[in-house]
Amino acid sequence: MKIHYVPTVLLLGSAALILLVGVGLLLKGRAVRRTAESFRSRAVAVTATVVALEAKDLSLGAEPDTRYFPRVSFVPAGATDAVEAQTLTDVPAPPPRVGEQIDVAYDPERPDRVDVAATKGDVEGAGRTWVVLGSLVLLVALGVAAAWLVLVLVVWTS
CATH class of the missing domain: 2.40.50 (OB fold (Dihydrolipoamide Acetyltransferase, E2P))
Known part of the structure; x- marks a missing residue:
């Protein structure tokens, strides 16, 4: 099996960056939800x-x-x-x-x-958009990593 460094670095590097963006979006959703809960507690x-x-x-x-x-x-x-x-x-x-x-x-x-x-009392939807976007971005990161794995197992081993 021959390792192709350029596609490996590009795919895994971009997967890592996309993963960081997804985690950032999830953290933003958590912060929005906490802000809403804090508002509700003192309103x-x-x-x-x-x-x-x-x-x-x-x-x-x-x-x-x-x-x-x-x-x-x-x-x-x-x-x-x-x-x-x-x-x-x-x-x-x-x-x-x-x-x-x-x-x-x-x-x-x-x-x-x-x-x-x-x-009042309903913070269920607070931050939901950020969490959904973060989840979708994490799925894209997994897809990019899976594409690299397919290249390694199917294309580069033959």
């Missing part, structure tokens, strides 16, 4: 008034999915002035109208970080 619930509604079209398939993110105004605990902020999460359908009251949770350390209270 304060309050009723806020919807002052505007922003529609965002998300298109993962053939048809777009419209999500609504309200801009709300509320007075944080211990404060006298109202805070106006865009929610970090969308509201469940049907979206509220401008002027309606909705329940939100805000970070007392940063009152401009507001989440819709309807999602």
Whole structure:
């Protein structure tokens, strides 16, 4: 069996780099999830008034999915002035109208970080995109390593 150094270095080197990217994406997903859990642990619930509604079209398939993110105004605990902020999460359908009251949770350390209270306690999806991307990248790394192994066992041994 003859070892071909250039393809070996290219394939295994690229597999190692792709593996590092995949691990980085998984770590990012973990950090996002921990941030969401930390937010939820210290969030304060309050009723806020919807002052505007922003529609965002998300298109993962053939048809777009419209999500609504309200801009709300509320007075944080211990404060006298109202805070106006865009929610970090969308509201469940049907979206509220401008002027309606909705329940939100805000970070007392940063009152401009507001989440819709309807999602309170639900951090299940936090960081999911990063984890899925990381998993797919790890599969690509395994595929590149498997391609090298096929070259070694099938092509270079004959």
